[in-house]
Ligand SMILES: Nc1nc2c(ncn2[C@@H]2O[C@H](COP(=O)(O)OP(=O)(O)OP(=O)(O)O)[C@@H](O)[C@H]2O)c(=O)[nH]1
């Protein structure tokens with residue numbers, strides 16, 4: 607199978623990077639899938655498996671490694687029978703990352719070079735406005751545009767009220783109401799997708815991302831799975847990220863449900879909480895936390911009934927979370943750097959001893 611690069615979303619932003627590197631004939635490809643370090647790449651001349659050049663693996667940190675959606679340069683033409691070698695990752699236009707989970711130090715690339723990201727939320731037990739805000743903050747921070755899909759409308763008795771509630775929190779971000787299982791509302795979502803555009807779906811497990819992808823494709827290509835009856839949670843059916851080409855053009859990226867989507871910094875919060883941020887610009891202190899500081903314009907707006915107290919509460923909570931992450935993350939990086947330095951130091955002392963010098 608071979609692809610038109612423009613159909614895969616290739617454009618001047620990436621082309622310029624190739625020209626800058628010289629006129630050497632290069633095989634450009636897009637990473638279509640990634641699973642535990644094994645890649646699938648799509649190029650004009652063919653498609654097939656790929657792996658990283660050893661140098662890349664050694665030099666790059668986690669976010670420097672290619673993720674699904676990345677444009678890469680290969681050593682040779684890919685094909686089903688051979689494993690192509692990825693030599694270089696082109697700079698990204700957008701990148702959606704997940705904060706490092708548990709003990710990991712680095713953020714993980716979820717989707718690279720996507721233009722539009724749908725935050726999918728079920729209108730069942732999954733429904734949670736705060737989670738939608740959190741997703742939107744991360745999507746804005748990625749450089750992509752967000753939109754919201756409220757799925758499973760068929761099992762919700764108060765769709766209009768829920769939509770109104772979400773509307774109050776997302777400003778002018780588009781909201782789509784769907785029932786992926788029955789194909790309702792899908793045409794409006796499909797209308798947002800066109801040739802050359804890459805669209806990702808994110809959201810908790812069981813929200814119906816894969817069911818939506820299937821409905822958009824018009825065929826059951828992605829496996830889907832039942833949610834637990836007890837609490838409506840999904841069972842993490844999708845285990846790896848995969849690009850699929852829409853019959854009418856455009857690319858969809860289905861992602862596994864994320865157990866934790868942390869805010870890694872406050873990028874994006876300013877956009878989601880534009881109403882809060884606009885007032886905060888008038889606080890007396892620039893680093894005002896809007897708690898009990900004198901001259902706080904945000905608190906004043908709440909007191910005057912111009913800003914919902916809930917908005918401020920959500921904003922403060924997310925900002926504290928971002929701060930905590932940054933602090934934890936920095937501390938971890940510092941510890942790691944100290945360890946690496948210690949190891950180098952020990953090694954140098956050991957070498958000096960071997961050479962008969964003083965340690
Ligand atoms: N009633 C109803 N059920 C739906 C709808 N969309 C999806 N489902 C069901 O919800 C369950 C989970 O759907 P999936 O598409 O597998 O969910 P997912 O978001 O891809 O989940 P992960 O891959 O685990 O992240 C399945 O049983 C679907 O049939 C819908 O619109 N209405």
Ligand SMILES: [Mg+2]
Nearest residue numbers: 815816843844
């Ligand atoms: Mg899925």
Ligand SMILES: [Zn+2]
Nearest residue numbers: 889894896902
């Ligand atoms: Zn303030």
